[in-house]
Amino acid sequence: MRTGSMSFSLVLVPRYRIHSLANHWDESLHNLNRNYGNNSGIRLLDSRIYGLQGGHGKKWTRRPVTTKREGSNKTSRSPKSRSIEHETLSETILTSATENVNKTELGQLQEIQYSDIQKELAQNKDLTSLLTIIVFDTETTGFMRKGDRIIEIALRDLQGGENSTFQTLVNPQRYILNSHVHGITTQMVNKPDVPRMEDLIPILMKYVRSREKSGGYVLWVAHNARTFDVPFLINEFSRCSTEIPPNWLFVDTLPLAREVIKFRGTELSSTSLPALAELYKVKVDGSAHRAMVDVNKLAMILPKLTFDLKLTISDLFERSFKPDLINFRRKKNTD
DNA sequence: TGCCAGGCCCTCTTTAGGGCCTT
Numbered sequence: 001m002r003t004g005s006m007s008f009s010l011v012l013v014p015r016y017r018i019h020s021l022a023n024h025w026d027e028s029l030h031n032l033n034r035n036y037g038n039n040s041g042i043r044l045l046d047s048r049i050y051g052l053q054g055g056h057g058k059k060w061t062r063r064p065v066t067t068k069r070e071g072s073n074k075t076s077r078s079p080k081s082r083s084i085e086h087e088t089l090s091e092t093i094l095t096s097a098t099e100n101v102n103k104t105e106l107g108q109l110q111e112i113q114y115s116d117i118q119k120e121l122a123q124n125k126d127l128t129s130l131l132t133i134i135v136f137d138t139e140t141t142g143f144m145r146k147g148d149r150i151i152e153i154a155l156r157d158l159q160g161g162e163n164s165t166f167q168t169l170v171n172p173q174r175y176i177l178n179s180h181v182h183g184i185t186t187q188m189v190n191k192p193d194v195p196r197m198e199d200l201i202p203i204l205m206k207y208v209r210s211r212e213k214s215g216g217y218v219l220w221v222a223h224n225a226r227t228f229d230v231p232f233l234i235n236e237f238s239r240c241s242t243e244i245p246p247n248w249l250f251v252d253t254l255p256l257a258r259e260v261i262k263f264r265g266t267e268l269s270s271t272s273l274p275a276l277a278e279l280y281k282v283k284v285d286g287s288a289h290r291a292m293v294d295v296n297k298l299a300m301i302l303p304k305l306t307f308d309l310k311l312t313i314s315d316l317f318e319r320s321f322k323p324d325l326i327n328f329r330r331k332k333n334t335d
Numbered sequence: 336t337g338c339c340a341g342g343c344c345c346t347c348t349t350t351a352g353g354g355c356c357t358t
Binding site: 137138139140141142143144145146148151178181182222223224225226227228229231232254255257258270271272273289 | 341358
């Protein structure tokens with residue numbers, strides 16, 4: 001098991017129950033400021049504390065590939081299969097027969113099923129008791145979904161509390177040619193103590209499960225998530241024959257930044273993460289383009305962004321998407 | 336020979352083109 005480069009943080013405040021978006025942001029921001037203001041509030045823990053020995057111990061169930069067809073980036077998951085997943089979350093059963101469902105029907109069912117989830121949660125007055133909001137970021141070997149690989153992943157549970165962050169390098173088992181961007185070199189990741197994605201995924205899933213509420217959903221938030229982080233995540237899970245849990249939903253903050261620029265005008269020079277950080281006067285110590293640094297930036301930007309746009313948790317949730325609804329279409333769509 | 340990222344948004348407009356955003 002390659003776990004040596006993984007780390008968790010212990011934020012020195014107790015966990016608390018989220019009552020509202022404002023409370024949620026305020027508390028999270030407070031924790032983040034407290035811990036990053038003096039850069040001393042986070043202690044890195046030995047990964048063994050979290051019990052990371054299970055990767056080869058068969059503690060986790062690998063699920064069949066359902067996110068990608070062989071030789072294609074298009075999703076192979078059908079709504080029929082998803083309905084099964086909703087019923088038996090831990091035992092996904094897929095058959096080749098699901099491949100034959102009419103495409104139009106599939107699209108309609110996808111929309112219906114997902115909107116049902118959104119409706120259910122959006123109408124739930126105690127939405128915050130069901131949602132875990134995780135800000136995340138990935139560093140990769142490049143921009144190409146097909147060929148490039150994730151080499152670092154970091155995430156922060158905005159609920160705070162013990163072990164609210166997760167960060168690790170990932171061994172892509174290849175040379176890294178864009179070290180000038182993030183400072184992560186081939187030598188740093190191609191080591192026995194750096195987990196490969198197949199080692200990491202079960203650990204990551206167990207970590208997220210430890211953060212999520214019973215019967216709840218996990219809202220993953222990233223900047224440009226829809227066309228960058230999430231497709232990379234989908235491909236990595238697919239390569240490892242593991243399915244992204246059906247209760248994971250994703251929010252892209254890039255469209256939110258575009259909305260802000262409409263009424264803020266030239267106050268926001270662009271919709272990039274650095275521009276947002278500048279607008280909201282967010283400063284985080286650390287190397288730019290390292291995953292946890294960008295996670296902490298976005299974690300501090302998010303409450304300001306939602307405040308500007310007057311978004312509630314329900315609003316944020318309604319803007320979320322499921323990974324299997326991402327269009328893996330070619331440029332100049334040939335569908 | 337064809338591929339080389341791709342979804343979204345804006346503009347000189349949508350039967351299109353180019354820039355932005357992510358590494």
